[in-house]
Every structure is written in structure tokens, then in C-alpha cells.
Amino acid sequence: MQGSTVDESQTLNYSQTEAAAQEEEHPDLRMFGVVLFLVAESMIFLGLFSAYLIYASVMPQWPPEGTPKLELLLPGVNSIILISSSFVMHRGQSAIKKNDVSGLQFWFGLTALMGAIFLGGQLYEYANLEFGLTTNLFTSCFYVLTGFHGLHVTVGLLLILFVLQRSTRQGHYTSEKHFGVEASELYWHFVDVVWVILFGLVYLL
Amino acid sequence: MTTSAETSLSEQEEKRTWTDYFTFNTDHKVIGIQYLVTSFIFYLIGGALAAGIRTELATPESDFVSPELYNQMFTVHGTVMIFLWIVPAGAGLANYLIPLMIGAKDMAFPRLNAVAFWMIPPGGLLLMASFFVGAPQAGWTSYPPLSLMTGKAGEEIWILSILILGTSSILGAINFLATILKMRMPEMGFFDLPLFCWSMLATAAMILISTPVLAAALIMLSFDLIVDTSFFDPTGGGDPIVYQHMFWFYSHPAVYIMILPFFGAISEILPVHARKPIFGYRAIAFSSLAISFLGLIVWAHHMFSSGTPGWLRMFFMATTMIIAVPTGIKVFGWCATIWGGKIRLNSAMLFGMGFVSAFLIGGLSGVMLASVPFDIHVHDSYFIVAHLHYVLFGGSVLGLFAAIYHWFPKMTGKYLNETWGRIHFVLTFIGLNLTFLPMHQLGLEGMNRRIAIYDAEFQTLNIICTIGSYILAVSTFPFLINLVWSVLKGKKAGANPWKALTLEWQTASPPLIENFEEEPVLWSGPYDYGVDVSEENDQSVQELLSDVKADMS
Ligand code: HEM
Ligand SMILES: [Cu+2]
Numbered sequence: 001m002q003g004s005t006v007d008e009s010q011t012l013n014y015s016q017t018e019a020a021a022q023e024e025e026h027p028d029l030r031m032f033g034v035v036l037f038l039v040a041e042s043m044i045f046l047g048l049f050s051a052y053l054i055y056a057s058v059m060p061q062w063p064p065e066g067t068p069k070l071e072l073l074l075p076g077v078n079s080i081i082l083i084s085s086s087f088v089m090h091r092g093q094s095a096i097k098k099n100d101v102s103g104l105q106f107w108f109g110l111t112a113l114m115g116a117i118f119l120g121g122q123l124y125e126y127a128n129l130e131f132g133l134t135t136n137l138f139t140s141c142f143y144v145l146t147g148f149h150g151l152h153v154t155v156g157l158l159l160i161l162f163v164l165q166r167s168t169r170q171g172h173y174t175s176e177k178h179f180g181v182e183a184s185e186l187y188w189h190f191v192d193v194v195w196v197i198l199f200g201l202v203y204l205l
Numbered sequence: 206m207t208t209s210a211e212t213s214l215s216e217q218e219e220k221r222t223w224t225d226y227f228t229f230n231t232d233h234k235v236i237g238i239q240y241l242v243t244s245f246i247f248y249l250i251g252g253a254l255a256a257g258i259r260t261e262l263a264t265p266e267s268d269f270v271s272p273e274l275y276n277q278m279f280t281v282h283g284t285v286m287i288f289l290w291i292v293p294a295g296a297g298l299a300n301y302l303i304p305l306m307i308g309a310k311d312m313a314f315p316r317l318n319a320v321a322f323w324m325i326p327p328g329g330l331l332l333m334a335s336f337f338v339g340a341p342q343a344g345w346t347s348y349p350p351l352s353l354m355t356g357k358a359g360e361e362i363w364i365l366s367i368l369i370l371g372t373s374s375i376l377g378a379i380n381f382l383a384t385i386l387k388m389r390m391p392e393m394g395f396f397d398l399p400l401f402c403w404s405m406l407a408t409a410a411m412i413l414i415s416t417p418v419l420a421a422a423l424i425m426l427s428f429d430l431i432v433d434t435s436f437f438d439p440t441g442g443g444d445p446i447v448y449q450h451m452f453w454f455y456s457h458p459a460v461y462i463m464i465l466p467f468f469g470a471i472s473e474i475l476p477v478h479a480r481k482p483i484f485g486y487r488a489i490a491f492s493s494l495a496i497s498f499l500g501l502i503v504w505a506h507h508m509f510s511s512g513t514p515g516w517l518r519m520f521f522m523a524t525t526m527i528i529a530v531p532t533g534i535k536v537f538g539w540c541a542t543i544w545g546g547k548i549r550l551n552s553a554m555l556f557g558m559g560f561v562s563a564f565l566i567g568g569l570s571g572v573m574l575a576s577v578p579f580d581i582h583v584h585d586s587y588f589i590v591a592h593l594h595y596v597l598f599g600g601s602v603l604g605l606f607a608a609i610y611h612w613f614p615k616m617t618g619k620y621l622n623e624t625w626g627r628i629h630f631v632l633t634f635i636g637l638n639l640t641f642l643p644m645h646q647l648g649l650e651g652m653n654r655r656i657a658i659y660d661a662e663f664q665t666l667n668i669i670c671t672i673g674s675y676i677l678a679v680s681t682f683p684f685l686i687n688l689v690w691s692v693l694k695g696k697k698a699g700a701n702p703w704k705a706l707t708l709e710w711q712t713a714s715p716p717l718i719e720n721f722e723e724e725p726v727l728w729s730g731p732y733d734y735g736v737d738v739s740e741e742n743d744q745s746v747q748e749l750l751s752d753v754k755a756d757m758s
Binding site for chain 2: 041044047
């Protein structure tokens with residue numbers, strides 16, 4: 001009965017014109033979605049970090065006796081590369097905001113390169129460590145934490161490469177419309193911040 | 206009921222065919238029904254396992270199945286009921302209702318939504334497949350070191366399955382949050398939101414924050430299981446308590462993830478069928494948020510006997526008791542809502558009132574368990590089983606049935622049959638109490654949970670439980686018959702069969718593909734009852750409301 005007050009002509013009108021107009025009005029929520037997704041991602045890392053902190057505080061000695069000391073030079077340099085890559089990447093976004101696609105490509109390309117160096121450095125470090133995954137609780141934590149983070153760097157790198165490939169299409173990214181650029185950049189910053197915490201916990205604590 | 210305008214429009218629109226329900230469809234209504242039907246199938250599987258468990262427990266010896274198979278049965282039963290029935294069923298309801306309730310055409314991310322649904326069948330089938338390699342035996346909690354010692358293959362399959370289902374749940378939550386926060390029709394403020402949306406807001410926030418921590422725990426458990434690290438294995442220097450903390454950081458919120466959607470549904474159903482405004486709208490809305498926040502800081506009440514230090518037990522005892530307050534506020538609000546209402550005692554309302562009464566019992570035993578000295582005595586006994594089934598079966602499942610009876614006319618355009626519905630309710634309610642009430646006694650007398658063999662002195666009560674569980678098993682048949690019969694031959698329901706005020710009732714039943722043929726009008730609050738229909742246009746809402754007030758006093 002509620003529907004009976006509807007005037008037929010009005011309804012038809014609405015469905016043809018206003019509906020089309022509304023389609024446009026629907027705001028773009030994709031960035032909001034990415035932020036929510038990153039909240040979930042942070043919670044995974046927070047879970048792992050908390051476990052690590054509990055171990056560090058309840059074990060009589062941390063790292064357990066006999067754990068070889070970690071070398072700081074290589075991971076230190078690596079950290080600097082990763083952190084600066086965030087700033088480099090941001091210039092890419094600034095470029096596309098001015099509709100400068102080749103600027104975007106340059107800065108994103110550089111970021112990808114720096115990310116790849118980071119990953120290479122990480123693998124090099126793994127190859128030269130004197131302990132393995134199962135040596136003791138600390139080393140297990142070390143590999144799982146850095147490995148899980150490395151996985152995220154890899155995903156971030158793939159996202160950047162994807163954006164680069166897309167940017168070769170004419171007019172794919174414009175000053176108005178560049179969700180892919182924004183999303184991959186936010187993800188990369190996230191991966192960066194996680195690294196800073198991880199570095200502090202595992203290498204410095 | 207349907208007008209010429211409606212019919213002519215729906216004829217123009219593309220029609221849904223049954224095959225759509227088997228495809229990667231992005232319509233939130235299709236996805237909602239996919240969730241509900243899939244999870245219901247898993248409910249039948251989980252129910253069959255429960256019947257097996259109760260059959261074994263009819264006698265003190267282990268005679269119906271071997272102890273190993275018994276372990277597998279209760280592990281898979283718990284996992285199915287939680288991760289494949291109640292959680293996805295709640296997500297299904299939310300998918301169907303949220304966009305309709307807020308006047309939107311679809312969810313914020315329709316494709317993501319479909320992806321989230323399509324992770325459920327593989328996750329579920331994977332879990333079922335574990336029976337071929339020896340299903341997991343460590344219970345739905347999967348505590349190490351037990352879970353590391355009872356069959357690697359089954360345990361790893363369990364982990365993978367939960368990771369898939371958890372990811373699905375997170376993706377769903379992202380959608381719910383974005384939709385409720387950003388897709389409301391422009392004139393709808395937060396305090397015009399139906400309470401179901403508030404409860405889903407709270408649920409989704411909890412999912413987003415807690416589920417990833419479970420994923421972290423399971424990743425670490427996988428390493429222990431497969432490559433012999435020892436995060437949780439004390440023999441290798443690890444600490445199983447860390448797993449318990451991580452697990453319950455998810456799984457306590459998970460119990461609220463399983464009940465909040467149905468709190469929301471009940472807050473919709475009771476006012477409609479009592480023809481009264483909800484009592485304490487804001488109190489109920491905010492109590493959902495309070496539960497969501499407090500629910501994140503009570504987890505260690507599951508660990509009172511895990512060597513948790515005294516000061517920590519004090520903290521968690523206090524927070525756990527505090528969380529009963531927002532829960533109590535809701536129960537109070539519901540009782541006050543139906544008090545003195547013109548109650549329509551149909552199946553939806555019967556299940557709704559059954560929900561309130563059974564949940565109350567579970568809530569009260571919960572408060573008892575919150576007290577450390579009491580909990581230490583009954584932890585891991587049948588008292589816990591009684592508690593969790595009163596809240597999960599008496600709460601979530603009855604709430605879900607209430608929701609199905611209430612929204613079935615919207616989803617299909619047909620009423621469910623009332624006679625079958627009442628038979629269903631009576632059998633369910635008797636079965637529920639017969640099965641789970643004696644378990645309180647069993648627990649107090651010291652019968653352990655998760656054990657196939659028990660002391661002969663407990664047999665009488667166990668037989669009562671088993672009979673109750675068979676009644677529950679039987680009770681599904683009237684429901685199934687009702688579903689099939691009503692879809693085929695049920696009485697036609699119009700757009701608004703219950704004369705309800707939330708927006709989903711402003712469109713045809715079933716709704717058109719993009720939900721509303723005309724822009725929905727927010728002409729009253731969601732619960733301004735007493736006003737049955739929007740009569741003449743020239744009568745303002747104010748006038749209608751004052752009519753109602755005169756009518757009620
Ligand atoms: C009034 C609020 C509640 C309080 C104070 C409460 C308290 C507790 C406590 C202290 C335990 C641990 C008992 C033990 O293992 O020794 C427990 C177990 C449990 N509760 Fe509640 N609870 C409440 C509501 C709920 C709700 C709403 C649900 C789900 C819908 C729920 C589901 C469970 C489950 C599944 C377990 C058993 C977990 C397991 O060990 O397998 N509870 N509850
Ligand atoms: Cu709990």
C-alpha cells in the first residue's frame with residue numbers, strides 16, 4: 001500500500017534521467033577502501049610484533065644465548081634506501097598532479113629500482129647469515145618478520161611496475177584521475193613505516 | 206499490493222534468473238542470498254556432526270565412533286558452525302540489508318563483495334576435504350602443543366581454510382564499513398540509521414581489527430607445524446601462551462562478531478512486530494560501539510587457568526564484567542520495547558522473543574564465568590559448553606531464524622508459512638533447552654568437555670542432552686519444508702507486509718536489481734511506530750505521529 005502513492009510518470013522519469021545522474025554522483029571510495037585494508041594489514045604486523053615483544057620480555061635472555069650478533073651496516077644502508085624511496089615516490093605523484101606522465105614514470109621507475117635494491121640487499125643478508133630459520137626462537141622470529149615484510153615489499157614493487165605499465169597507455173593517468181598511483185604510493189609508505197618499526201625491534205632492541 | 210507502476214517497471218528491468226545465483230554476480234542481494242544459502246548448507250553439515258557427537262555421548266564408553274574420530278567430529282563441528290555458518294550468515298544478512306536500509310543501489314565495492322563470497326565455498330570444501338587425510342583433532346581453538354601433535358596434514362588444512370575464510374571476512378568488513386559510512390542517502394544522518402546498521406558498523410570494526418591477528422597466529426603455527434620452528438612449542442624454547450593470547454585476541458571479539466549482527470536484527474524485528482518505537486535508540490546504538498571496543502580488551506578471560514598472573518586476571522575479570530553492561534542495556538531495551546506493545550505473535554516474533562530469553566541465560570552464565578574463582582572450577586567443563594551454546598545457539602541461531610522469517614517476504618516476495626514456522630519454533634526451543642540446560646549441571650559436577658569417554662554417573666543427564674539434540678535435528682525439517690513450499694507456493698507478500706518503516710520496505714518484494722524504482726523517502730525515523738501506512742500525502746509526518754500518540758495513550 002505504501003507504494004500506491006507513487007505517481008507513474010514521475011517514477012519512469014526518475015529511472016531514466018536522475019538514475020543516470022546519480023551514477024556520476026557516487027563518490028570514488030576506492031582510496032577509503034585501501035585505507036581500511038591497510039588497517040587490517042597493520043594488525044597482522046602488530047600481532048607479529050606483539051608476539052616478538054612478549055618473547056623478548058618473558059625469555060630469561062634475549063636473544064637467547066649463542067645467537068650470533070647481527071651485522072648492522074648492510075641493513076642500515078638498506079633502510080636508508082627504502083626510506084628515501086618513499087620521498088622519491090611522492091615526487092611521482094606530484095608529477096602526475098601536474099599531468100606530467102614522464103615525470104611520474106621517472107620517479108616511479110626510480111622507486112622500483114630502490115625497492116629492488118632493498119630486496120636484493122635483504123637476500124644477500126640472508127645468504128650470509130650464520131643462522132637458519134630453526135636455530136632458535138630469535139632466529140625464527142627474525143626470518144618470519146623480515147620475510148613477511150619482504151613479501152610486502154615484493155607486492156609493493158609489483159604494484160609500482162603495474163602502474164608503470166599502465167602509465168604507458170595514452171591518458172590512463174591524469175591530474176584528476178590516478179587512483180593506481182595514489183594507492184600504490186600509500187601502500188609503499190605503509191611498507192616503509194612497518195620496516196622502521198621492524199628494524200628498531202629486531203636489529204636495535 | 207503491487208501497483209501498476211511497480212509491475213510495469215519491474216517488467217522493464219532485467220529479471221534475475223536462478224542461474225545468477227551460481228555465478229560471480231556483483232548484486233548485493235544475490236550475494237546476500239548466496240551467503241545465506243551456502244552457510245545454511247554448512248549448518249546442516251555441522252548439525253549432522255553434532256548429532257554424531259551426541260550419539261557417541263549417549264553412553265559413557267567410546268562405542269559409536271573411535272576417540273580419534275570423536276575428536277575430529279567436534280573439531281570440525283565447532284569450526285563449521287563458527288566460520289562457515291554463523292559468521293557468513295551474518296555477513297549474508299548484512300549484504301542483503303545494508304544497501305537497502307540506507308537507500309543505496311549496491312555496496313561500495315561490488316566486485317570485492319563477490320570475491321569475498323566466493324572464498325567461502327573453497328574454504329569450506331577444503332575443510333571438509335581434511336577428512337580424507339585425517340581431520341584436525343585439536344578443537345576449534347587449535348591450541349599448541351596439542352595441535353602440533355595430532356596429524357600435520359589435517360591441521361594444516363584447517364589453518365589454510367581458516368586463513369581463506371578470515372580473509373573473506375575481512376574483505377566483507379571493508380565493504381560494510383565503507384558502505385555504511387559513505388553510501389547513506391544524503392538526508393540520512395547517523396541517528397537515522399537502522400540499528401542493524403549500527404551493529405554491523407561495530408561488527409565490521411571488530412573484524413577488521415581482530416581477524417588479522419588470528420592470521421598472524423596461524424602463520425606462526427604453520428611454521429611450527431611444517432618447518433619445525435618452535436614459536437609455540439615449549440620443547441624448542443617457545444611459548445604456547447603466546448598463541449593463546451593471539452588466538453583469543455581474535456576469538457573473543459569473534460564471539461561478538463557472531464552475535465552483534467543478530468543483536469541488530471532483533472532490534473529491527475521486535476519494534477516492527479510489537480508496533481512500538483524501539484526503547485532507547487541511542488543507548489542501543491552506542492552499546493554496540495561499546496561492545497566493539499570493550500570486546501577487544503577482555504580476551505584473557507579464556508585464559509584464567511593458563512598461568513595468567515594475578516594482576517592480569519583482575520584486569521580481565523573487571524573488563525569482562527563491564528562488558529555485560531552494554532549487553533544488559535540492549536536486553537533491557539528489547540524488553541522495554543515489547544512491553545505493552547500490540548504484539549503480533551508470528552514466527553519472526555516468536556524466534557525474536559526466544560532469542561532474548563535464551564540469550565539472557567547465556568549472558569548470565571557468562572557473567573558467572575567472568576569471575577575468576579568460579580571460572581577456575583568450571584573451565585574446560587560442560588558448563589562452558591552450556592554457556593557458549595546458550596549464546597550461540599540460543600542467541601545467534603534463534604536471531605538468525607527470526608531474521609529469516611522477518612525478511613523472507615522481502616527476499617522472495619512470499620510469506621513463510623506460519624504453521625510450519627510455529628512448529629519449527631516450538632521444536633527448536635524445546636530442543637535447545639533440553640540439550641543445553643543439563644550441561645550446566647554436568648559441568649558443575651565436573652564432566653570435562655571434548656572427551657568421548659566419561660564417568661558413568663553422568664549418563665542420565667547426557668541421555669537427556671542427546672534426546673534434546675535429536676529434537677533439534679528434527680526441527681530443521683519443518684524449516685526446510687517451509688522454505689521450499691513457500692518459495693514455490695507461499696502466500697504473496699507485498700512491498701511492506703509487516704508495515705515496517707525502514708527503507709528496505711519501500712521497494713518491491715523482491716527488490717529490483719538496483720533496489721529502488723523511485724528515490725526512497727526518509728519520511729520518518731526507523732522506529733516511529735504506530736503509523737502503519739503513509740496515508741494521504743497531504744498529512745504531514747508530524748500529524749501522523751500525533752495520531753499515533755493519541756492512539757496509544
Ligand atoms: C555477557 C557477556 C559474556 C561474558 C561475560 C562471557 C564470558 C565468558 C567467559 C569468561 C568464558 C571463558 C570460560 C572458560 O573457558 O573458562 C566464555 C567462553 C565462551 N563464550 Fe562467553 N561471555 C559472554 C558472552 C558471550 C557471547 C555473546 C558469545 C557468543 C555469541 C560467547 C561465546 C563464548 C564461547 C564460544 C566460549 C567458549 C570458547 C571455548 O573455549 O571454546 N560468550 N565466555
Ligand atoms: Cu570471551
